[in-house]
Amino acid sequence: MAQRELTNEEMEALVGGYHSAPFEVLGMQTVQNNGKDSLIVRAFRPLDVAVSLLDVKTGRTTALERIHPGGLFAAHFSRRKNPFAYRLLVEDAAGNQHEIEDPYRFQTEWLTDFDLHLHGEGQFLRSFEKLGAHPRTVDGVDGVQFAVWAPNAERVSVIGPFNFWDDRVDVMRHRPGGVWELFLPNLPLGTEYKYSVKSRLLGYKADKTDPYGFASQKRPATASIVWDIDNLPWHDAEWMESRGAKQAIDQPINIYEVHLGSWKRGPEDNGFVGYRELAHQLVAHAQEVGYTHIELLPITEHPYDGSWGYQVTGYFAPTSRFGTPDDFHYFVDYCHQHDIGVLLDWVPAHFPKDSHGLGFFDGTHLYEHEDPRVGEHKGWGTKIFNFGRNEVRNFLLSSALFWLQKYHIDGLRVDAVASMLYLDYDREGGEWLPNRYGGRENLEAIDFIRKFNDAVHEYAPGAITIAEESTSWPMVSRPTYTGGLGFDYKWNMGWMHDILEYFEQDPIYRRYSHHLVTFSLIYAFSENFVLPFSHDEVVHLKHSMLDKMPGDHWQKFANLRALYGYMTGHPGKKLLFMGGEFGQWREWNEAQSLDWHLLGHPKHGQLQQYVADLNRLYREEKALHEVDASWQGFEWIDLHDVDNSILSFRRMAADRDDSVIVICNFTPVPRMGYRVGLPGPGVYREILNSDAVKYGGSGVGNPSEIVAEATAWQSGSHSAPFNLPPLGVIFVQRQP
Numbered sequence: 001m002a003q004r005e006l007t008n009e010e011m012e013a014l015v016g017g018y019h020s021a022p023f024e025v026l027g028m029q030t031v032q033n034n035g036k037d038s039l040i041v042r043a044f045r046p047l048d049v050a051v052s053l054l055d056v057k058t059g060r061t062t063a064l065e066r067i068h069p070g071g072l073f074a075a076h077f078s079r080r081k082n083p084f085a086y087r088l089l090v091e092d093a094a095g096n097q098h099e100i101e102d103p104y105r106f107q108t109e110w111l112t113d114f115d116l117h118l119h120g121e122g123q124f125l126r127s128f129e130k131l132g133a134h135p136r137t138v139d140g141v142d143g144v145q146f147a148v149w150a151p152n153a154e155r156v157s158v159i160g161p162f163n164f165w166d167d168r169v170d171v172m173r174h175r176p177g178g179v180w181e182l183f184l185p186n187l188p189l190g191t192e193y194k195y196s197v198k199s200r201l202l203g204y205k206a207d208k209t210d211p212y213g214f215a216s217q218k219r220p221a222t223a224s225i226v227w228d229i230d231n232l233p234w235h236d237a238e239w240m241e242s243r244g245a246k247q248a249i250d251q252p253i254n255i256y257e258v259h260l261g262s263w264k265r266g267p268e269d270n271g272f273v274g275y276r277e278l279a280h281q282l283v284a285h286a287q288e289v290g291y292t293h294i295e296l297l298p299i300t301e302h303p304y305d306g307s308w309g310y311q312v313t314g315y316f317a318p319t320s321r322f323g324t325p326d327d328f329h330y331f332v333d334y335c336h337q338h339d340i341g342v343l344l345d346w347v348p349a350h351f352p353k354d355s356h357g358l359g360f361f362d363g364t365h366l367y368e369h370e371d372p373r374v375g376e377h378k379g380w381g382t383k384i385f386n387f388g389r390n391e392v393r394n395f396l397l398s399s400a401l402f403w404l405q406k407y408h409i410d411g412l413r414v415d416a417v418a419s420m421l422y423l424d425y426d427r428e429g430g431e432w433l434p435n436r437y438g439g440r441e442n443l444e445a446i447d448f449i450r451k452f453n454d455a456v457h458e459y460a461p462g463a464i465t466i467a468e469e470s471t472s473w474p475m476v477s478r479p480t481y482t483g484g485l486g487f488d489y490k491w492n493m494g495w496m497h498d499i500l501e502y503f504e505q506d507p508i509y510r511r512y513s514h515h516l517v518t519f520s521l522i523y524a525f526s527e528n529f530v531l532p533f534s535h536d537e538v539v540h541l542k543h544s545m546l547d548k549m550p551g552d553h554w555q556k557f558a559n560l561r562a563l564y565g566y567m568t569g570h571p572g573k574k575l576l577f578m579g580g581e582f583g584q585w586r587e588w589n590e591a592q593s594l595d596w597h598l599l600g601h602p603k604h605g606q607l608q609q610y611v612a613d614l615n616r617l618y619r620e621e622k623a624l625h626e627v628d629a630s631w632q633g634f635e636w637i638d639l640h641d642v643d644n645s646i647l648s649f650r651r652m653a654a655d656r657d658d659s660v661i662v663i664c665n666f667t668p669v670p671r672m673g674y675r676v677g678l679p680g681p682g683v684y685r686e687i688l689n690s691d692a693v694k695y696g697g698s699g700v701g702n703p704s705e706i707v708a709e710a711t712a713w714q715s716g717s718h719s720a721p722f723n724l725p726p727l728g729v730i731f732v733q734r735q736p
Contacts, residue, residue, distance in 0.1 A: 050091040132147065133146050153363070239341075332409065350377050404460035404463045411465060503563050559727050624660055646663070648663040660687070671723070676721075677713040683708075684705075
């Protein structure tokens with residue numbers, strides 16, 4: 001369609017940086033002169049003093065006339081009506097000349113109409129393949145294709161060092177549904193950029209990090225960085241093919257929770273250690289201590305170290321604190337090659353208010369709810385996603401699949417699920433809005449969670465999802481088609497709180513709190529549980545795991561060994577935060593390395609050896625992991641000896657004859673010859689004792705052969721006397 005000449009108003013809009021349709025007036029356009037079509041080329045180059053056009057085919061140059069003093073140039077080609085390939089020759093104020101490609105000669109649209117339709121429906125689940133910054137070749141020219149969603153913007157432009165951060169120069173094309181796109185030729189990988197967003201409302205203008213950016217500057221800088229994530233070389237095919245079986249409910253899952261920024265620091269400058277170095281050191285440690293998985297506190301890009309990664313601004317970018325996206329890829333690939341799974345804490349519940357982030361993105365509450373009664377977490381000072389908006393759901397679902405597909409992450413642990421489920425979470429009366437039925441349930445968030453779990457299980461086979469959900473919401477780890485939320489596993493927060501409350505008491509008072517140890521078995525099989533001792537339990541004056549324990553130095557270690565032993569015997573997958581395995585004394589501090597020097601002291605080295613042996617036992621004995629979600633894998637032997645704070649139970653594999661007996665003495669008094677019921681005749685053997693001398697214990701134990709007597713006792717048809725160590729847990733098994 002032929003275009004008329006520009007009006008003064010249009011020229012002022014171009015020069016002023018508020019023209020919303022630059023592809024209609026810049027580049028090569030068809031215009032009519034005296035009723036005949038001809039061509040005009042316009043270029044906006046505000047920092048250049050002269051611009052010429054180079055005909056690629058003929059090599060001829062034509063000077064463009066400055067038609068506006070603000071830097072708008074144009075040239076008519078009255079004898080030509082068919083578009084032709086060209087480049088621009090520009091001269092800057094210093095007299096330097098450059099040959100450049102004109103972004104506005106590349107007229108091909110990037111997102112298809114179907115892409116835009118899916119985006120508007122919230123079904124564009126691989127939107128990271130089109131939105132963001134993608135290296136691309138158009139008409140034989142290499143460059144970067146940009147796309148961003150900002151439906152209420154009057155104008156969006158790409159800014160960076162390539163245009164001196166001038167928001168008037170590289171204005172994007174507006175597409176239906178509020179998506180903006182632009183191809184910038186000859187832009188190299190590693191280029192920093194942002195989006196300059198000018199809203200049609202309130203005169204708002206802000207420079208924003210790319211919501212789909214694949215790499216970021218290291219804080220405190222906030223620009224996104226162009227990166228190619230489509231050609232990462234993977235060497236983990238064997239792991240990826242088998243991980244579904246390895247992460248099933250009948251398999252041992254023992255998770256080492258890690259904050260990369262403080263697991264280890266540079267010994268001289270307390271600086272961060274990179275992804276590649278961490279891969280080698282962390283995998284070696286995880287293998288030595290016997291973990292099956294590493295779970296990373298959020299490594300998605302975030303501006304504030306003190307948030308531990310839970311206030312995310314880059315939902316598609318591994319944090320630059322520890323290196324590049326290539327370096328993070330190396331970390332995951334190395335873990336998989338050494339048979340270690342990688343789980344990632346993922347945060348769809350909220351995001352921070354930082355001005356460069358998602359908040360008020362296009363001058364409106366685009367990603368968040370406008371009403372603070374629905375859209376703001378008071379306690380955290382963050383914004384809540386608008387889960388009812390299709391494009392927002394699309395953004396979050398795409399982020400989840402991005403980490404699972406592009407970086408081969410083996411599972412996502414979803415943070416703060418309870419805050420998503422309840423509209424009155426952390427709110428007083430009058431501070432929240434009920435749902436359409438008058439209830440407190442966040443119906444839109446519930447729908448999103450189910451869609452998230454369905455998408456993960458459909459499009460990332462073998463990956464798992466884990467909920468940090470602290471309430472009694474039913475069926476969290478049950479399939480969505482049965483009415484559940486669809487997670488594979490749920491953190492057992494009730495067990496964690498009860499057992500820590502119990503162990504923090506002086507043993508003399510534990511008889512009055514025996515229910516805290518046994519209550520969890522009432523609901524232990526209502527969900528597929530993970531038993532967590534997480535980072536949240538070793539901060540904010542809660543003390544470290546070791547320092548929580550009562551008693552003198554010896555008793556603290558003995559109590560902690562007993563706690564870990566009981567955890568290993570209890571149904572459920574396992575999770576322990578870093579430092580707990582060797583007995584860190586001080587609380588966790590995200591700005592300091594763990595106190596690895598403690599391993600030079602015998603007690604700490606012995607504790608780590610004990611944890612390693614526990615983890616080995618857990619992995620090797622099917623009875624301790626194969627039937628975690630059913631009463632078929634557990635039976636009490638005796639839970640009634642309140643006065644002595646002793647309990648015993650039996651764990652069983654799918655083959656119930658394959659079993660392990662766990663006997664716990666939670667007082668510092670040795671119980672010699674204490675009779676325990678046994679499931680049948682035979683010879684039994686102590687296979688692990690938390691009080692062994694090699695673990696720093698007192699050495700109270702049992703002979704190598706314990707013969708069952710035909711004396712019914714407790715729940716057993718047979719029984720035998722056992723020596724129960726002080727503050728100890730023993731694991732006993734019948735010999736074949």
